[in-house]
Amino acid sequence: MDVDSAGLSGSAALLTRSRRLAIFAALMIGEFLYGWAWNSVDVLRPFQRSALGLSLVQAGSTYSAQGAGALTGAVLIGQLADRFGRRRVWATIIVGFGLALLAGLLVTSYTQLLAQRFVLGVFTGGVFPVGVSIYVNLFEEQVRGRIAGTLNACFSFSIVALGLALGQLGGHDWHLLLWLGGIPPLLLAGVVLALIPAGSSVDRHHVRGEKLPVRELFHPTVRRQTLLLATMTGLNFFGYQAYSGWLTTYLTETRGLSAAVAGEMVAWQFAGNIAGGFVWGWAADRFGRRFNAVGFLIASAAILTYLAMPGSPMLFRVVGLIYGATLCSSVIWGPWLAELYPPHLRSTAASIFNWGRIISFFAPLITGFLAEQYGLTVAMASAAVAFTLAAVIWLSQRETLPGRSTEAIPTPAQIDPSFVTSSDR
The missing domain is CATH 1.20.1250.20 (MFS general substrate transporter like domains)
Structure with missing residues (x-):
């Protein structure tokens, strides 16, 4: 490296x-x-x-x-x-x-x-x-x-x-x-x-902004971006809960597998996640931050395939491995979120990732309702919808990798002119 x-x-x-x-x-x-x-x-x-x-x-x-x-x-x-x-x-x-x-x-x-x-x-x-x-x-x-x-x-x-x-x-x-x-x-x-x-x-950046930096994320210059990113991370958490949260239940109750076999299937996804993190990290450095959105689209297809294919343990392993490896394409979100905002907001901007947990709190209730009304397969399929929508939002945002970005990152002065210091002029 x-x-x-x-x-x-x-x-x-x-x-x-x-x-x-x-x-x-x-x-x-x-x-x-x-x-x-x-x-x-x-x-x-x-x-x-x-x-x-x-x-x-x-x-x-x-x-x-x-x-x-x-x-x-x-x-x-x-x-x-x-x-x-x-x-x-x-x-x-x-x-x-x-x-x-x-x-x-x-x-x-x-x-x-x-x-x-x-x-x-x-x-x-x-x-x-x-x-x-x-x-x-x-x-x-x-x-x-x-x-x-x-x-x-x-x-x-x-x-x-x-x-x-x-x-x-x-x-x-x-x-x-x-x-x-x-x-x-x-x-x-x-x-x-x-x-x-x-x-x-x-340790810190020389520019000092609001006493509450999170307020700057909702400045008119970047408010829409912030709201879309928060929605994107929320859809990610919802999709994970909707699919992975019910996976063991689905494999044992709907597909009739033993707990031991179901555990093995989950382990394959976990293995894919570890390997995928390295691959998608490299891809984001090579092709840009937005490129990794394709991982969510592949994960969505893998979910629908997993729910519709025959109950073959080998197929479950392969498709599960693909799902785990592609879902972690979001590994780049941390640095990407920080790059989208001025340097003095990087910690606050990266915290947007965890804002999505608000939506995840409701995921078990929503998917539980869908499972009762339409079956567990439909409830888990909603994860594919969530990941696809997240990918669409992801692709609509600005690229930040040098050489592939087409728009400039907002400067502190663009966020609030009062931040201009002698070093910014």
Whole structure:
């Protein structure tokens, strides 16, 4: 991966190659630990349900609490990073989700569990927007897709590691998984502070805008763009919930497969997601950010094929692999969202990705209604519609990759003339 300083600006270009690679390594470790903390809500669910005597509904609601926290954290923490600096905010995020995970050791009631998961969600919700704004300022546009693909793999591998650790330690004491996921972030935070120079362009941008940066995303200059992007991310979350959320149920109840076989089919999609992240990251760097919208169109076709084809395990594996590999074409959304807005809004802009969770909260209710009225196949097919609409919005937006973009990115002065400083003139 070429990480020359060409295309970088300010102090980011002055950082040595080894320093930038070290920061990227810290980002990778942080992404792995974030994945461990986030996915522990699913992996530990049966143990916490047994320990606290929770019903199925109560156990499932812990994910809702965590998701609500993530939405809150994405909006609030992204703005804090743009306002006060990404270096300190990122270190605080890492410490925060580490301590929040360790707080799970003290939980003794359902209410406490909801509170713990909400707080964990708040801190993990800030990982994506702040992390994106760091590596977008750290590396030039031509490698940001591959950076995003690598971080996607780190997140996915954390799920594998969590599953393996559960198999080895779960039978002894599942609390060990909280210790393993909670202690390393406390150490990583110190490394982050040491690696990222305070006041550098990686840390913050020289232009300071509104006290609430999110308001700038709704300035008349970019309001329509912001609303369309939020809708696009919402359709992505809806589509994922509509299809993947019901997949195991569909395979076991509609297609009559055993739980073991159904689990294998899901694993093939997971494998496709890991491999696809690297491919689509490279494609976005080679052909442009909008090119990856074709992945959503292929994923939509794969969904309809999956629901209509004969019940052959081999076909399920192949089509499932294609779906998983093409769905993650959205891996470029992080840097792309940041590139669409001025540099001083990059963390806040990247948080748009998590705004779509508002729509995902309603996805189980909508798809559940469709399943009851028209059958599970129709409900899951709505995912293809959602991904297709998201692709259409994606293609309607501006390209940001140098050499392929046809429109200029709005400057701070275009967003608000009062932002013009001596360095902007």
